[in-house]
Amino acid sequence: MVQFLHTQADLALALARLVQADPRLVPVLEKAGEPALRRGQPGFPGLARIICGQQLSTASARAIWTRLEAAFDPFHHEALRRARADRLGRLGLSAAKIKSIKAIAHALAKGELDLERIAQSDADTAHAALIEMHGIGPWTADIYLLFCLGHADAWPAGDLALQESARIALGLKARPSAKELSAIADAWRPWRGVAAHLLWGYYHVVKRREGVAVEAKPEAAQPAARTSTGKARRNGRTQRPSAVGTKPRAAKR
Template sequence: MTVHLNTQADLEGAVHALVQQDPRLLPILQLAGMPALRRRDPGYAGLAAIVCGQQLSTASAAAIWARLIAAFDPFHHETLRRARAERLGRLGLSAAKIKTLKSLAREIAAERLDLEALANEDADTAHDALTALHGIGPWTADVYLLFCLGHGDAWPAGDLAVQEAVKIGLGLRTRPTAKEMAPLAEPWRPLRGAAAHLWWTYYRVLKKREGVIGETENPPQKANAVLNKISVAKRSSAKAKITAAKRPGSKK
């Protein structure tokens, strides 16, 4: 039987059941406190919002989504299916995201995809059904199942914040990979979605910030490369200032 987290009471009941299933979670709950339920609109609009936010900051994603829903009111898959790619691009969507949103719209229009029916599927089956769609990776699928459908057993194994929280909370030596997160979460079935809410709250308390929302498909090397470029740029700027200060006539 699939558990649904549709209300705060549902989540609180699931978290208490989790602590009974796995006493290791009791100190996590005591430190983090009861998590708050997070929900988004289900269906095409909910999944489209997640797709729009992939690889973007929260502010940038919100701005693009606001322009999109203002341009297409009401927001409907059939409207997006017929919309010109050029118009969608002017609203801030990348070519890849336009292709994904149009592909999803075609699948729904052809009645090959029922996004809301996935709420009653086994979590792993629903996850596989979503990741089989063009442009939908594991993180996007899990976030949709958990936040849009309230699927009680959805498990965002690739979410970096959840991984880091699990590492600290369970006393692991290294942050677990998405593959390693699967067996770690087995004791929490069929309430892995509630466990994810708890781990996100634990992360926020430990790090004093919300978990970073990002695509799990992105290799961490990309983020490291960006940081390295920033570091090099700062060193170059500092070196230029020192050189300028040593030139004759420069102010000290």
């Protein structure tokens, strides 16, 4: 059965199951605290927003997205498919991002990409379907599954912040490669996405810095969550947009 994180309560329950399955993560949760669940818009707008924000600061990504969203209201793949590249460029998109967004829009228009079916698929099947499309690499696919669909088992193994966080949290001698991190995360199925949320939170605490921003809204109006140590954490602490990881520079766009 495919598991999704729709509410903060879903995340709290999944975290409890995750640390029960792997006690090595208990001190990680105690130090990082329960992360706030962040959700972005699903479908074409969500994918386009992730691509827009790749390797940009939160402020720059937000500014470009604000202009793009205002220029195309409603934000529909058919409108972007027909849009002139020079117009998109004036809104702040690079040539590579224009090519990626247009390729996805064309795939949706032709029925080559079925985002509704992907939304119901298990993490590995959904990941494989997404990366078949030009412009959607492994990192983009998994960030979409995590933050736009709330998939509990998506796992962006190529994310540099996750790799570094896992190195520190698990006491590894070196930062694991994407392949090595995938093998480590096999023990966390079907909660690999939950582990990703936890490790990003841990990375922020121990490194005091964040990677490339993927902006998503925290779940609203949730009561203060409690960590495994019993200390309350207010959602207000996470009301600002924050980074979730660092896309590998060599990843496919």
